[in-house]
Amino acid sequence: MQTDWAYQEFSVSKFWDSRCRRSIVRACESLAENASLSFSMVLGSRRKAVSHILHHKETTSAGLFHGHVRSTVRRCQAHERVLIASDTSYFDFTSHKATTGLGRLSNLGKGQGFLVHSALALTPKGLPLGLLHQKSWVRSEALVETPKRKREPADKESKKWLEALRGVEKALPTSQKALLIQDREADIFSFFAAKRRANIDLLIRASQPRNVFLEGTQTHCSLWEVAEQALVLGVTSFILHPDRKERREVLLTLRTARITVPPPVHGRKQELATTFLWVVFAREEAPPPETEGLEWVLLTSVPMLDFELAAQSVVDYSRRWAIERFHYTLKSGCQFERLQMDSFDTLQKALSLYSVVAWRLLYLTYLSREAPETPAEEILSRRERELLQQKTGRPLITVRDAILAVASLVNFRPTPSAPNPGVKTLWTGFRKLADMLEGYRIARNIST
Secondary structure, eight states: OOTTHHHHHHTTOOOSSTHHHHHHHHHHHHHHHTTTSOHHHHHGGGHHHHHHHHHSTTOOHHHHHHHHHHHHHHHHTTSSEEEEEEEEEEEEOTTOTTOBSOEESSSSSOOEEEEEEEEEEEOTTOOEEEEEEEEEEOOOHHHHHSOGGGSOGGGOTTHHHHHHHHHHHHHSOTTOEEEEEEOGGGOOHHHHTSOOOTTEEEEEEOOOOOEEEETTSOOEEEHHHHHHHSEEEEEEEEEESTTSTTOEEEEEEEEEEEEEEOOOSSSSGGGOOOEEEEEEEEEOSSOOTTOOOOEEEEEESSOOOSHHHHHHHHHHHHTTHHHHHHHHIIIIISOGGGOOOSBHHHHHHHHHHHHHHHHHHHHHHHHHHHSTTSBGGGTOOHHHHHHHHHHHSSOOOBHHHHHHHHHHTTTOOOOSSOOSOOHHHHHHHHHHHHHHHHHHHHHHTOOO
16 A cells, blocks of 8 residues: 555654654554454564564553544544544453453453544545544453442543543644534433533434423423424435445435433532533334334434534434444454453553554545545555556556455455445455565565
């Protein structure tokens, strides 16, 4: 792949020795080209140098990640408005008995590992621009054994939503408009009632059967009742899961209403103020046979003043799938859970590198769909392009040409139902391309 992308992501990262930057850049390039191989196999003779960097006491996750966040911000600034998809994933290292510092993954069983919460920036069309926030943590034995209702606010894992919000606010300039998108787990009053700076809004899928008031009335009813009785604005359509086999067009009836949400009756009611939100109820009235119809109740801080805004909120929420694909790529594409490290501290640092690699793989997957006319040089080096053109017998002018050529190495053929390769197909294809390039270099005795 293009040889300078990794340097751009780490050009301002913080290292204790300037020579570390080159080792990390080369390591990320190799990991991206050989995503499914082990750390040792990919890095070869560079493994010792990279391992030394990750184990050094002055190397930090935040320092390594700093450059990527800065690059992500620059990419965001090319867009008036960006989406931020935020979610949590569990990383299971139960089989790594020698790794120290891990914690329990749940109060059931004996699984060992840690949790990661990531905030991924996207264009309005869903192209992944990079990560703006990421935090990993280990659950202590005492915390797992303590019921959630009895935990102190500082110990509750639900604070991750607010931490992600603050991380995004810290990273983005005040002029940047952003919409944070969260799934049902984020339906927490203290989160959407928290103060936010201008230009930052929330879009959350509701899960709590909370009582609310309709705007301008004292009518007290459940959120679900409000959704069902809200004013119908019209019908919209969009493609659900465009990069999956289950992709289909859905027709949704849209209802909206402005609501007043009072603080919960328990806990720190005196510290929480009533907040105002809009509800968007999207329902698929006539799903295909034997298919569960789509039904979303969304809460947002964005005023839903007309049909177009309501329809846009539904499309925006559908982009949330990208954060799940990011974590999937990190686990299945980059094989992060197979990484052999001696401690949680070292795994955290390695996660910063692997997260950049996972973003790059995801970016390439989405680029062919959202910006297919981008020049092929964006993702291929000159020699990679020459090899692929010889292999396929076709000129590679655009990113779409290049992506389809890479996917063809593992026998992908576009069809009407699957016109674009998925992320798994791509990382396998790039692995095959890396093998071809290595064979070319060996045959011609070319130095890497």
